[in-house]
Amino acid sequence: MRPLLFASRMAFICNILFLLCLVIQRTHDFLPNKEISALVLLLGWMVAPVQNMVANFWYGLVLLSKSTIRIPNWIAIFNVVILLIQFFVYFILPS
Numbered sequence: 001m002r003p004l005l006f007a008s009r010m011a012f013i014c015n016i017l018f019l020l021c022l023v024i025q026r027t028h029d030f031l032p033n034k035e036i037s038a039l040v041l042l043l044g045w046m047v048a049p050v051q052n053m054v055a056n057f058w059y060g061l062v063l064l065s066k067s068t069i070r071i072p073n074w075i076a077i078f079n080v081v082i083l084l085i086q087f088f089v090y091f092i093l094p095s
Contacts, residue, residue, distance in 0.1 A: 004058055008071045008079065011055035014048035015082040021045055022089070049090065052083045 021044035024031065031037040059076055062069050069076070 007055045011051045011079050014051045017044035018048040049086050
C-alpha cells in the first residue's frame with residue numbers, strides 16, 4: 001500500500017496547487033516570480049486532474065477488493081471533494 005500512499009500524497013499536493021491556480025485565475029498576478037507561477041500552473045492545471053483521477057480510481061479498486069486502506073481518511077475525502085470540484089471547473093463552467 002506504499003504506492004497508494006505516495007499517489008494520495010502527490011494528488012493532495014497537486015490539488016492544493018489546483019486551488020492556488022483558481023486563486024491566481026481570479027487575482028491574476030498573485031505570484032510575482034514567473035517561474036514559480038509557471039510551475040504552479042503546470043502542476044495545478046495539468047497534473048492535478050490526472051493524478052487525482054488515478055488516486056481516486058485506486059481508492060475505488062481498494063474498496064471493491066474489500067482490503068484495508070492505510071491512508072488517512074481526510075486525504076482520501078479531500079481528494080474526492082477536489083475531484084468533484086475539478087469536474088465542475090473543467091466541464092460545467094466553460095460553457
